[in-house]
Amino acid sequence: MCGVVGVYAPGHDVARLAFFALYALQHRGQESAGIAVADGATIVCHRDMGLLSGIFDEDVLTRLRGYIAVGHTRYSTTGSSVVVNAQPLLERAAFGDVTLAHNGNLTNTDDLRGTLSAATVLQATSDSEVLAKAIVQAPGDDLVAKIRYTMGRAEGAYSSVMSTEKALFAFRDPWGVRPLCYGRNPGGGYVFASESCALATIGAHFIRELEPGEIMWVDGDGLHCEKIAQPKPQALCMFEYIYFARPDSLLDNRSIYMARLEMGRQLAREYPVDADVVMAVPDSAIPGGIGYAEEARLPYVEGLIKNRYIGRTFISPDQGMRNRGVQLKFNPIVENLKGRRVVVVDDSIVRGTTTPRIVKLLRDAGAREIHVRITSPPIIDPCYLGVDMATHEELIAANFTVDEIREKIGADTLGYLSKEGLLTAVKRKRGEMCLGCLTGEYPETYVARPSAAMTAR
Numbered sequence: 001m002c003g004v005v006g007v008y009a010p011g012h013d014v015a016r017l018a019f020f021a022l023y024a025l026q027h028r029g030q031e032s033a034g035i036a037v038a039d040g041a042t043i044v045c046h047r048d049m050g051l052l053s054g055i056f057d058e059d060v061l062t063r064l065r066g067y068i069a070v071g072h073t074r075y076s077t078t079g080s081s082v083v084v085n086a087q088p089l090l091e092r093a094a095f096g097d098v099t100l101a102h103n104g105n106l107t108n109t110d111d112l113r114g115t116l117s118a119a120t121v122l123q124a125t126s127d128s129e130v131l132a133k134a135i136v137q138a139p140g141d142d143l144v145a146k147i148r149y150t151m152g153r154a155e156g157a158y159s160s161v162m163s164t165e166k167a168l169f170a171f172r173d174p175w176g177v178r179p180l181c182y183g184r185n186p187g188g189g190y191v192f193a194s195e196s197c198a199l200a201t202i203g204a205h206f207i208r209e210l211e212p213g214e215i216m217w218v219d220g221d222g223l224h225c226e227k228i229a230q231p232k233p234q235a236l237c238m239f240e241y242i243y244f245a246r247p248d249s250l251l252d253n254r255s256i257y258m259a260r261l262e263m264g265r266q267l268a269r270e271y272p273v274d275a276d277v278v279m280a281v282p283d284s285a286i287p288g289g290i291g292y293a294e295e296a297r298l299p300y301v302e303g304l305i306k307n308r309y310i311g312r313t314f315i316s317p318d319q320g321m322r323n324r325g326v327q328l329k330f331n332p333i334v335e336n337l338k339g340r341r342v343v344v345v346d347d348s349i350v351r352g353t354t355t356p357r358i359v360k361l362l363r364d365a366g367a368r369e370i371h372v373r374i375t376s377p378p379i380i381d382p383c384y385l386g387v388d389m390a391t392h393e394e395l396i397a398a399n400f401t402v403d404e405i406r407e408k409i410g411a412d413t414l415g416y417l418s419k420e421g422l423l424t425a426v427k428r429k430r431g432e433m434c435l436g437c438l439t440g441e442y443p444e445t446y447v448a449r450p451s452a453a454m455t456a457r
């Protein structure tokens with residue numbers, strides 16, 4: 001999980017445009033962030049640990065002058081959470097400066113590392129640095145040729161934005177695991193971003209998503225695109241629909257909000273229950289909660305108020321931080337809960353540490369019955385394609401039955417959306433999405449590389 005942004009807009013304050021676009025992608029990573037700016041002659045990069053608001057101020061943004069910007073907000077998957085792994089990465093190559101921002105996980109990092117020259121010094125510990133160096137060292141007269149060559153060898157997820165001093169590049173792996181879209185900057189130029197909400201934030205007009213295996217680039221001659229990799233079985237991450245992407249984003253030309261609303265409706269059809277009110281765990285489960293309430297013809301109420309200044313529990317890098325976050329994060333609205341039979345809709349149960357605390361909060365607030373409904377099927381396997389979910393041992397649904405989980409979380413009833421119900425809600429067929437963590441069946445990019453589990457955290 002990371003967010004990437006690329007801006008090519010001569011005559012505009014591209015650092016500021018990238019900054020606000022990244023702000024809209026802060027939910028995709030809160031550990032570190034950075035912006036690199038190219039001015040035609042060189043690239044200057046500023047990156048650090050923490051949230052965007054703590055890394056960039058007026059002075060920093062004013063110093064980042066140029067007409068191309070590449071931005072990144074990071075949550076670590078491979079490579080630890082330290083500043084050397086913060087992105088964009090900057091490579092001082094013989095042919096000039098290059099900067100890269102990458103979202104995803106490679107599944108053949110070791111193979112790719114083995115192709116680097118013996119003199120290569122790796123400073124970071126992430127697969128992204130291997131990808132950047134592999135591109136820089138690839139044969140080819142220009143960066144498009146080098147990217148094309150590397151895309152023929154890299155496996156896994158890599159929605160990326162890259163720039164030289166004079167041109168901006170964006171490319172998406174042939175499986176299309178992570179999203180990447182682009183639009184037109186109203187005053188001239190183009191913007192690339194992980195999600196369309198980032199384009200909307202800076203007033204850019206969404207054009208379309210990059211196709212899997214497509215590379216696009218912008219230079220003094222305008223916008224160019226090329227489908228450079230052979231099509232592969234599509235493997236867009238289902239969790240982009242369930243949890244990761246912002247509800248105001250479009251994915252595959254579908255509104256994330258509408259997809260989540262439908263997940264809630266479908267869940268109500270699959271797991272109805274006699275209850276008084278429906279609530280959702282804020283924020284990402286809210287559309288699902290509204291959908292459930294609509295279908296069940298029950299009132300939707302706010303049962304928990306979230307302190308939005310404490311990071312998302314799922315996204316925190318260690319268990320200690322997660323535990324503290326849960327305690328501090330929610331306050332119940334007693335008036336909406338006391339004496340009532342409550343349906344609580346959430347988007348997922350990963351380790352099963354957050355849900356019992358929420359159930360207890362609601363019981364302490366006076367809820368008479370608590371019926372937990374989850375808008376995803378049980379997560380039974382880890383992710384090797386860019387999401388640090390948990391290990392197999394940590395995943396509660398990999399180790400316990402639904403009824404055992406219900407007992408552990410302290411709910412009166414528990415219902416998970418079925419896999420077929422989920423596919424119906426997002427209007428996709430099996431084989432068109434990655435459902436690996438829900439089915440144990442991974443897309444070709446991972447299946448072909450069983451050793452990936454050793455390189456991906």
Ligand code: SF4
Binds near residue numbers: 238385
């Ligand atoms: S394994 Fe799960 S989280 Fe990972 S890409 Fe596939 S659907 Fe997404």
